[in-house]
Amino acid sequence: MYGFAGRLANYFIDSKLTPIIILVSLALGLFAIVATPKEEEPQIIVPMIDIMIAYPGATPEEVERRVVAPLEKKLWELKDIEYIYSASMEGMAIVTARFYVGTNPVKALVDLNTKMMSAMDVAPPGVILPPLVKPKSIDDVPILTLTLWGKNYDSYDLRRMAEALENEIKKVQNVADVFIVGGRPREIRIILDPNRLSAYRISPLYIAQLIQSANAQTVSGKIVQGGKEFVVRTGEFLKSKEDVENIVVGVFGGRPVYLKDVATVVDGPSEVKDYVLMGFGPKHEEKGIKGVKPGELYPAVT
Numbered sequence: 001m002y003g004f005a006g007r008l009a010n011y012f013i014d015s016k017l018t019p020i021i022i023l024v025s026l027a028l029g030l031f032a033i034v035a036t037p038k039e040e041e042p043q044i045i046v047p048m049i050d051i052m053i054a055y056p057g058a059t060p061e062e063v064e065r066r067v068v069a070p071l072e073k074k075l076w077e078l079k080d081i082e083y084i085y086s087a088s089m090e091g092m093a094i095v096t097a098r099f100y101v102g103t104n105p106v107k108a109l110v111d112l113n114t115k116m117m118s119a120m121d122v123a124p125p126g127v128i129l130p131p132l133v134k135p136k137s138i139d140d141v142p143i144l145t146l147t148l149w150g151k152n153y154d155s156y157d158l159r160r161m162a163e164a165l166e167n168e169i170k171k172v173q174n175v176a177d178v179f180i181v182g183g184r185p186r187e188i189r190i191i192l193d194p195n196r197l198s199a200y201r202i203s204p205l206y207i208a209q210l211i212q213s214a215n216a217q218t219v220s221g222k223i224v225q226g227g228k229e230f231v232v233r234t235g236e237f238l239k240s241k242e243d244v245e246n247i248v249v250g251v252f253g254g255r256p257v258y259l260k261d262v263a264t265v266v267d268g269p270s271e272v273k274d275y276v277l278m279g280f281g282p283k284h285e286e287k288g289i290k291g292v293k294p295g296e297l298y299p300a301v302t
Contacts, residue, residue, distance in 0.1 A: 047099040047108040051116070054128040054189045056091045064088040066124045071095055077092055099237035109135050149278040149300035151292060155264045156269035158301040159183025182276025183301040184269035186243055196262040200252050207249050207259065214238060214247050276300045 012018045051071070055063050068086045072095065075084055080103045085096040101106045113133060120129060146165070148158050162180050169178050180211055190211070215238045225229045238244055245260035259265065278300040280292050292298070 018278065022045070044099050045103070045105065047135065047137060048098050049099075049109060049112050049133060051112075052096070052132040052134070053093045053095070053096040054091065054131075055093065055124075055126060057126065058091055060088045063091070063093045067127060068093050068095060070122065071116070071119070072114055075112065076148070078115055080108060080111070096194050105135065105137065109133075125143050139220070142252075146274070146302060147167060147278060148248040148302045149298050151298055153299070155183045155299040155301065158299060159185050159269075162301040181302045182274055183299070184272055187268065187270035188238075188241060189266045189268075190244065190259070191264040191266065193262055193264070200250055200257050200262055202250050202257070202262060207262070208250055210247060211238075211244070211259075239264050276302050 015109070043282060053063075053067055053071070055067055058066070064086075068088050071093075072084050072086060075081060075097055080095075080099045081097050082100045083098040087094045097112060105124040116131070116133070121127060128207055140168070145240045146164070150158065153161075159180070159182070162183060163185070166178050166180055167176045190207075197204065197207075217233055217236060218275070220232045223232060243266045245258060247255045247259045249259050249262065276299075277297040280289060280294055282294045
């Protein structure tokens with residue numbers, strides 16, 4: 001005697017509809033495979049917003065207690081927030097709000113800004129307002145990573161090459177963001193001579209203001225001629241060591257005093273902020289890499 005399963009099996013074995021049901025099932029399966037959208041990088045909407053708050057002179061404990069904790073409490077009032085991450089450090093805090101999957105990014109940014117602005121009046125004295133708000137998403141991850149290295153190049157030369165390459169990559173259509181890690185970027189350092197400053201009666205703060213104003217370009221006006229409009233710009237950005245050296249910082253004895261008269265200007269690499277090193281294993285020659293030693297590290301820029 002058969003149970004329910006046995007009787008059902010016998011029915012389909014003897015039924016003439018069974019082949020038709022199988023064919024229909026296969027057809028539906030093939031249609032589902034073809035019709036289902038497929039993407040190499042699926043678009044998953046997960047809005048995330050960074051809030052950077054400056055609190056000069058405050059310890060990490062003070063930043064956590066007086067800034068981060070009240071802000072987190074305020075942000076939790078938003079119903080679409082799933083997680084809140086925070087980092088408190090000397091004179092600064094970074095709070096990251098992560099919203100639920102599928103939340104509208106524009107709505108998330110507007111709601112967060114509205115909630116944060118409503119708490120501005122209770123910010124402790126000394127906090128620099130408004131805070132910096134920077135939205136980001138799950139798509140803000142590197143898709144292509146390029147590393148430049150060379151046994152005959154130092155980190156400064158590699159950084160200059162990487163910056164030139166960065167400018168070219170940014171011209172490629174649909175590239176969202178390009179950034180460089182490693183190497184030492186170009187920096188023009190100004191080393192003031194206290195004795196010369198005292199002799200010419202010039203203060204360091206005054207020199208800093210002059211350098212800032214010299215490194216600017218402004219629109220001075222417009223000229224309309226022959227049905228055409230020409231924009232007049234004055235000033236120019238500082239581009240070289242010589243441009244910096246020839247900034248006039250004062251007048252003494254009836255002649256101009258240049259920055260090079262009271263300071264030493266050095267055009268070269270800045271201090272190292274992050275390191276990227278390239279190393280090779282014992283089978284590097286099989287990949288066509290020659291002239292390097294296994295286990296030795298070489299400067300690189302990513």
